[in-house]
Amino acid sequence: MLSRHRKTVTGNPVLKRRPTIKPVKARRIIRRFHLLINKRRIICAQLKLKLVENGEELNEKLIKKKIKSLNMEKDYDEGWNASHPDSVIENCMLKVQVLPSNKDLVRILGYIMSEILQKGGLQNYQLASTIGQDKNRGGDSSKVLVDWFRKIRDPNHRYRALEIGSLSAKNAISISGVFEPVVRIDLNSNDPAYIERQDFMDRPDPASDAERFDLISCSLVLNFVPTPQLRGAMLSRFQNFLRMDVKSTYVFLVLPLPCVSNSRYMSESRLCDIMSFLGYEKTHKHESYKIIYLLFERNTENTSVKLSNDAIEPGTAGALSKKQIVRDKPGMNNFSVLL
Numbered sequence: 001m002l003s004r005h006r007k008t009v010t011g012n013p014v015l016k017r018r019p020t021i022k023p024v025k026a027r028r029i030i031r032r033f034h035l036l037i038n039k040r041r042i043i044c045a046q047l048k049l050k051l052v053e054n055g056e057e058l059n060e061k062l063i064k065k066k067i068k069s070l071n072m073e074k075d076y077d078e079g080w081n082a083s084h085p086d087s088v089i090e091n092c093m094l095k096v097q098v099l100p101s102n103k104d105l106v107r108i109l110g111y112i113m114s115e116i117l118q119k120g121g122l123q124n125y126q127l128a129s130t131i132g133q134d135k136n137r138g139g140d141s142s143k144v145l146v147d148w149f150r151k152i153r154d155p156n157h158r159y160r161a162l163e164i165g166s167l168s169a170k171n172a173i174s175i176s177g178v179f180e181p182v183v184r185i186d187l188n189s190n191d192p193a194y195i196e197r198q199d200f201m202d203r204p205d206p207a208s209d210a211e212r213f214d215l216i217s218c219s220l221v222l223n224f225v226p227t228p229q230l231r232g233a234m235l236s237r238f239q240n241f242l243r244m245d246v247k248s249t250y251v252f253l254v255l256p257l258p259c260v261s262n263s264r265y266m267s268e269s270r271l272c273d274i275m276s277f278l279g280y281e282k283t284h285k286h287e288s289y290k291i292i293y294l295l296f297e298r299n300t301e302n303t304s305v306k307l308s309n310d311a312i313e314p315g316t317a318g319a320l321s322k323k324q325i326v327r328d329k330p331g332m333n334n335f336s337v338l339l
């Protein structure tokens with residue numbers, strides 16, 4: 001009789017579940033990965049290495065080609081072959097903005113690339129990123145979006161969606177039939193046939209409305225963007241990707257609840273002020289134990305900016321470009337977004 005349990009060719013049972021990581025460890029892995037790619041971005045800028053060339057993102061092959069043309073392979077290899085962690089290189093990496101020598105920059109670049117590609121950095125990061133979609137941790141956040149959209153949508157309109165930070169082509173946003181097409185991007189696609197590997201900040205501006213979207217989904221992405229200024233830049237960039245030829249376009253923004261409920265510098269109303277300054281009005285909100293889901297609408301017929309914060313000068317980002325304490329208690333976090 002055939003066994004009811006599937007076996008691999010080695011005779012071991014097939015794993016039914018993918019390996020899991022505890023959430024605290026997952027957050028640590030993700031923070032480290034974002035630090036690495038942030039430093040890589042700074043180093044590449046200082047060495048004048050473009051992150052995207054002829055539509056191709058900078059990868060190990062391209063980096064090595066450039067390093068060869070700079071005649072600095074020895075320094076790169078030194079970093080690549082260094083032990084991990086190396087306290088001297090780690091220290092230098094934290095100061096890349098002020099490091100004078102190209103030699104040091106190239107050595108740190110080798111060290112970073114080796115950690116990402118050779119030491120399992122990328123693989124661990126992708127695994128850690130899927131933790132949030134685990135059913136035990138709230139599951140697929142786009143279910144909330146689809147529920148809202150089923151009520152507000154015009155059935156005669158085709159809603160095009162851009163999903164930033166996509167982990168699966170089988171999430172509600174993709175299979176509900178409410179959005180068509182859904183363009184999925186992620187820094188590191190774990191399914192290249194369906195999810196394009198792309199940093200949203202490097203996505204080329206659309207040439208026309210035909211390439212723009214009705215909805216941008218940005219679920220649990222903003223909290224992984226490394227600095228308050230870059231978070232603000234990401235929110236500001238949305239407008240280039242939303243259609244101008246329809247009355248309403250939308251941004252679905254999902255954040256861990258503590259980003260707005262337990263931060264010294266950010267509250268829900270301050271986040272809404274930022275969005276309002278950028279031309280969006282909050283229309284839907286749902287809070288679970290750990291997550292806040294928000295839907296913002298941009299109405300091309302109503303561009304007035306409604307702000308709750310009196311300190312903001314009309315027409316400028318004013319107070320929204322400066323960190324301001326909105327509350328302060330022990331144990332609070334420092335999450336913030338600045339324009």
Ligand SMILES: C[S@@+](CC[C@H](N)C(=O)[O-])C[C@H]1O[C@@H](n2cnc3c(N)ncnc32)[C@H](O)[C@@H]1O
Nearest residue numbers: 129132141165186187188198199200219220221
């Ligand atoms: C925790 S996952 C969230 C995934 C999913 N959207 C969800 O709601 O569960 C965050 C994802 O955002 C991606 N990400 C972060 N910054 C990004 C950027 N600038 N462009 C594209 N993807 C980005 C990361 O690669 C990661 O896969």
